[in-house]
Amino acid sequence: MTATELANQVGVCSVVTLWIALVWRAGSALRLPNQRGLWLTVFAATIAITLFQPKVLAWLAHAGVGTQTVSLTRNLIGVLSAGLVLLFIVDSTRARHQRLTVIAGLVTALGSLLALNLLGDARTTAPASPQGPATASSLYWLILVVAHLAGDAAAVVVCWPYSLRTADRDLVWSLRLFAMGSVLALVFWAGYLYHLYVPDQDLMPWLSVVISVHGLFRAASLLAPTATALARSMTALRTVWRLWPLWRDLVAAVPQVALADPQRTRLQAVLRPRSSWALQAHRQIIETYDALLELQQYVRPEAYETAHRQARRTGMRGDHLAAAALAGALGEARRAKLSGAAPSDPCPLPGVERGSQATLLAIAGMWPSPTGPLPAAPGPLRPRRP
Structure with a gap:
């Protein structure tokens, strides 16, 4: 199997898993403020990763959607995802000025990408394929990469240490899995930035694998509460099954x-x-x-x-x-x-x-006791004290 074939297969698995996780968690996550931000962040990342898949790109091209339109849409949603990551992080600090700073930076980055696209900066240095990088001279692509690096670096720096301080088991695993996914995203965008200056066509399929595995970690972070709830249910089921004979006999008496x-x-x-x-x-x-x-x-x-x-x-x-x-x-x-x-x-x-x-x-x-039958008719018991 070539690196490109591996990237395609992992990418499909990642996209399917992400959409299943989003649909499964939509009802409960959108009702809870502390989970809504994570869901929206993963939702934006899922759209961007979906628009990165060759089969999706081929289908859109067959439908008449231009490569430039797909690339711009994916990049804008990707930057929005990076901004939502930062908002998700600062929301936990309850710092209003930090939230406003992130929103201002996000709007600036999105506006800059749109403006540079209209001015032709993205077109004149567009990649040869919708998945590949452009030339390093493009301010458009540098803004894109830096925005992602900033969002993912902040996620790693904040999420992992916070997971060590909280006692909420669901939150612990959500944060840790999210942080591990952010590490993979950092690897992808660092590799993308490197490829801007040192083009290497053999590198892109492996970077595609990295970003797809990052999607699996994002899905896992979203499904952490479901997994822990399932684990608790299985523990309760095991308790019911093991205790039932003893419980039945004792409550009968x-x-x-x-x-x-x-x-x-x-x-x-x-x-x-x-x-x-x-x-x-x-x-x-x-x-x-x-x-x-x-x-x-x-x-x-x-x-x-x-x-x-x-x-x-x-x-x-x-x-x-x-x-x-x-x-x-x-x-x-x-x-x-x-x-x-x-x-x-x-x-x-x-x-x-x-x-x-x-x-x-x-x-x-040990019920019934394996020690052998005890006397069925016990001797007289001690009289109860008055």
């Missing part, structure tokens, strides 16, 4: 802790949840812990030690040993409750005082 009866099967609970997975996981954790506290009134004093010895005989060690012992003692307490035994003073089980999610999931991993 202590039904008053449950807001609603468990669904018939674990698969049904996952595929047809009554609420979101996150809410279902939260509910199962709370109800499991509440049931566990209630069942401590049915734990015999020696139950945990007995289950611990049984688990040790099977070769368990460390955290698995503790979880198996807790599962065994809890299973005995559940059977005592279901058999109608009278409650006694609570016998706290070790390690469950704070209701740690990790502890409950560890118990669920």
Whole structure:
């Protein structure tokens, strides 16, 4: 595969990914002021990158759109994108004078490009192809390159350090991915500037690859909230799935802790949840812990030690040993409750005082306890204190 073929394929992938990301995030991003600027910035960059693709250029040429018109449109939108990057950055500082300065610089750059184009500066030094650079004598092209370098350099300088200070996970990844995309944009425009003075036709396909990969990073920065939301959903789904057998058995023994009866099967609970997975996981954790506290009134004093010895005989060690012992003692307490035994003073089980999610999931991993059956009819419990 030649460099040109690679550039074309990566370019198509980049453009498709960018448009999908824009459509996917349009609804939520445009409603939130802190995400609207990023969306508009990526939108402008996407149009510019789209107008850089050979297939799009060929289609526009077939439709009768001139090369000069396409080049001017792409360059104006590209500079607008660079200006939006700066606005996106200064908006976070809430500095009105900086915002006005950026707007003034953006208007000046756009006006200069239009004026120089009308005066013929862009035409007389136009590139041989819509993708290639012109000669270094053109002020038009120097303004274009400098505008991009300024916007992308500012993005790198501001976005990455700020991502290290914020605790918002979505914002952290959006800023880091945006900064990495800006680094690639700097490489592209630095290479473009170099090519103005030292023409090298072999360089342009690789620069095309760089700017297309930059587009993938821009799309990723836009999709970061979606990716983290998906990761949270998958974590909640895993919690619902792993905790469900323990939760079902405990709320069957202590039904008053449950807001609603468990669904018939674990698969049904996952595929047809009554609420979101996150809410279902939260509910199962709370109800499991509440049931566990209630069942401590049915734990015999020696139950945990007995289950611990049984688990040790099977070769368990460390955290698995503790979880198996807790599962065994809890299973005995559940059977005592279901058999109608009278409650006694609570016998706290070790390690469950704070209701740690990790502890409950560890118990669920050993449920039913692999330590062997415990007595189904436990002996008399300690009488409750008056």
